[in-house]
Amino acid sequence: MGRQVWYITTPIYYPDDSLHVGHAYTTVAADALARFHRLLGDDVLFVTGTDEHGQKIQKKADQAGKVPLEFVTPIVEWIRGSLWKRLGISYDDFIRTTEERHYRVVQTIFQKLLDQGDIYKGVYEGWYCLPDESYWTESKLIDGKCPDCGRPVERVQQESYFFRLGRYQSQLHDYIEAHPDFIQPPSRRNEMLNFIDAGLEDLSISRTGVSWGIPVPGDPDHVIYVWFDALTNYITAAGYLQDPAKFEMVWPANVHLVGKEIVRFHTVIWPVILMALGLPLPHRVFGHGWLLIGQAKMGKSLGNAVDPIQLLDRYGVDPVRHYLLREVPFGADGSYTEDALILRTNVDLANDLGNLLSRTTAMINRFSGGVVPAFIAGEDDGVLSGEVASVHREVKVAMDQLAISDALTSIFRLVGRANKYIEEQKPWELAKTGQTTRLNNVLYGLWETLRVLSVLLTPFLLETPGKIRHQLGLDEPVKNYDEAMFGFKAAGVAIQRQAALFPRLERPKREADIGDDSKTPEITPEDFQKLDFRVGTVRSCEVVDGADRLLKLTVFDGSRERTIVSGIRQHYQPDQLVGQQVVLVANLKPVKLRGILSEGMLLAGSQGDLLSLVAPLDRLPEGARVK
Numbered sequence: 148m149g150r151q152v153w154y155i156t157t158p159i160y161y162p163d164d165s166l167h168v169g170h171a172y173t174t175v176a177a178d179a180l181a182r183f184h185r186l187l188g189d190d191v192l193f194v195t196g197t198d199e200h201g202q203k204i205q206k207k208a209d210q211a212g213k214v215p216l217e218f219v220t221p222i223v224e225w226i227r228g229s230l231w232k233r234l235g236i237s238y239d240d241f242i243r244t245t246e247e248r249h250y251r252v253v254q255t256i257f258q259k260l261l262d263q264g265d266i267y268k269g270v271y272e273g274w275y276c277l278p279d280e281s282y283w284t285e286s287k288l289i290d291g292k293c294p295d296c297g298r299p300v301e302r303v304q305q306e307s308y309f310f311r312l313g314r315y316q317s318q319l320h321d322y323i324e325a326h327p328d329f330i331q332p333p334s335r336r337n338e339m340l341n342f343i344d345a346g347l348e349d350l351s352i353s354r355t356g357v358s359w360g361i362p363v364p365g366d367p368d369h370v371i372y373v374w375f376d377a378l379t380n381y382i383t384a385a386g387y388l389q390d391p392a393k394f395e396m397v398w399p400a401n402v403h404l405v406g407k408e409i410v411r412f413h414t415v416i417w418p419v420i421l422m423a424l425g426l427p428l429p430h431r432v433f434g435h436g437w438l439l440i441g442q443a444k445m446g447k448s449l450g451n452a453v454d455p456i457q458l459l460d461r462y463g464v465d466p467v468r469h470y471l472l473r474e475v476p477f478g479a480d481g482s483y484t485e486d487a488l489i490l491r492t493n494v495d496l497a498n499d500l501g502n503l504l505s506r507t508t509a510m511i512n513r514f515s516g517g518v519v520p521a522f523i524a525g526e527d528d529g530v531l532s533g534e535v536a537s538v539h540r541e542v543k544v545a546m547d548q549l550a551i552s553d554a555l556t557s558i559f560r561l562v563g564r565a566n567k568y569i570e571e572q573k574p575w576e577l578a579k580t581g582q583t584t585r586l587n588n589v590l591y592g593l594w595e596t597l598r599v600l601s602v603l604l605t606p607f608l609l610e611t612p613g614k615i616r617h618q619l620g621l622d623e624p625v626k627n628y629d630e631a632m633f634g635f636k637a638a639g640v641a642i643q644r645q646a647a648l649f650p651r652l653e654r655p656k657r658e659a660d661i662g663d664d665s666k667t668p669e670i671t672p673e674d675f676q677k678l679d680f681r682v683g684t685v686r687s688c689e690v691v692d693g694a695d696r697l698l699k700l701t702v703f704d705g706s707r708e709r710t711i712v713s714g715i716r717q718h719y720q721p722d723q724l725v726g727q728q729v730v731l732v733a734n735l736k737p738v739k740l741r742g743i744l745s746e747g748m749l750l751a752g753s754q755g756d757l758l759s760l761v762a763p764l765d766r767l768p769e770g771a772r773v774k
């Protein structure tokens with residue numbers, strides 16, 4: 148066996164229109180995984196590309212009055228040369244299904260499966276969904292519509308080639324049972340097992356009446372079904388039938404990263420093609436969730452697509468990547484909002500990380516003449532080095548499980564710990580009282596933690612790690628994951644303090660802010676139902692240091708105590724509120740205010756300078772719903 152390559156893929160995207168933030172989401176995630184594995188020292192092959200054939204593209208090209216290849220090429224160029232470039236997508240190969248190398252592989256394997264009887268020619272009678280390019284039997288339709296997309300289907304009867312999926316049903320079932328990691332997350336695995344056990348029908352894998360595709364060898368009236376063509380890209384890019392030595396090192400893929408709506412193609416049709424070819428199956432197909440706008444999937448067809456280039460222009464690459472990778476647990480659906488992107492940037496990057504760097508370099512300047520002091524191991528409390536060691540481990544474990552947002556959560560916990568360490572150690576007092584050894588160890592520890600952070604952040608953020616390193620006085624790029632451990636010989640390194648790492652972004656005033664009298668748009672009763680107002684009782688209340696508008700309250704909501712930070716300090720004394728009933732918004736996404744996680748909001752009426760908290764006229768049990 149040759150050296151194994153760590154091979155990761157994204158879906159190949161339809162170049163029928165500009166791509167949106169949803170597509171960027173998959174690709175940025177794959178990029179972070181690829182960069183992480185390179186940092187581990189793996190030989191990585193990261194492939195993305197475009198899925199250019201099929202009726203849908205042909206139709207769009209017709210509408211534009213162009214031949215399909217002429218229609219898709221500028222879009223492909225934009226994806227490759229503009230979008231992925233600006234997002235820093237470090238792919239090793241970009242495959243277009245219109246390339247010669249791919250054409251040949253698809254035709255050869257079609258012929259092979261035909262020769263061995265896994266493909267046969269027959270007549271298809273049933274229903275066809277044009278936008279999805281998929282055939283359906285009567286029994287699979289839902290209310291007479293396509294079960295996948297809910298759009299109308301048309302009755303068709305035509306000659307077609309069929310792929311004997313059914314032949315491989317039990318082999319596929321057994322494979323999935325025996326390889327728990329093959330389909331992830333586990334919920335998608337169960338869904339697929341149920342689908343397979345319900346029975347696999349032979350699949351129509353050719354189309355007549357479509358000219359834009361790869362012709363069936365020897366029968367050019369038929370073009371090969373676009374999904375058969377598209378899935379095969381994964382072995383074309385691995386060198387199948389072109390470069391046997393490469394293919395041996397690259398295949399099977401370690402991860403196919405896909406959105407949840409195409410898990411079925413990747414865990415039923417694709418494995419059966421591979422089984423029929425006698426090839427091993429990919430180690431993992433990971434189906435991630437969707438970015439939603441409100442309750443709906445962000446998508447071209449719904450017209451709610453967000454343009455990634457606009458976001459990049461407005462916020463820069465690292466805030467966009469950080470938001471996409473950190474905000475939503477990888478695997479689950481999550482809502483996209485620009486407000487959340489701004490908040491993420493301000494809280495994590497500008498405040499927590501930016502302040503840590505700025506405070507550390509300022510203190511090294513002030514207390515150590517701008518150079519990193521020597522570290523006296525025997526005198527150290529081990530707090531930061533201990534936290535670094537745990538985070539180094541946790542990030543590796545999280546990335547192995549493709550829990551990308553968990554990896555970032557661990558990294559930012561380290562940032563938080565280091566900031567807290569400054570408050571605990573008060574280096575300015577150590578300096579005043581002449582505790583030099585202690586002071587030097589604290590300064591070294593903070594510098595070292597930032598250096599480790601520059602390593603840990605390397606797979607996720609593009610510009611920030613280098614900027615941090617530059618300020619730390621390090622100009623060598625990061626090379627290996629194990630640099631993310633304490634022990635760098637830093638004594639004497641001269642720091643280069645510079646401007647703030649991230650400027651704070653201005654957040655448009657939120658309509659829910661207290662005191663905001665701006666006009667709000669009309670909502671439906673369904674919209675109103677989404678708000679969960681509850682009665683709660685204030686258990687304790689205190690001022691927030693350094694914030695002249697804020698009070699921090701503990702409110703019992705019937706099931707637990709929540710911390711709520713509210714901008715009412717100028718209207719209430721803390722002890723006035725203890726024991727009072729209030730109304731809180733219980734399903735508001737928690738936000739960090741002044742470093743405190745606020746889990747809800749209190750309702751208050753206000754006009755001009757007047758403000759009054761809203762409370763029930765009579766006492767109610769805590770947790771009572773307000774409607």
Ligand code: MSP
Binds near residue numbers: 407
């Ligand atoms: N061409 C097929 C894939 C063939 S793979 C052999 C295809 N292309 S697509 O252009 O429609 O891209 C689909 C992929 O884009 C999804 O699987 C998902 O990875 C990503 N996303 C598109 N919209 C998305 C969201 N709203 N949210 C998250 N990811 C989304 O399907």
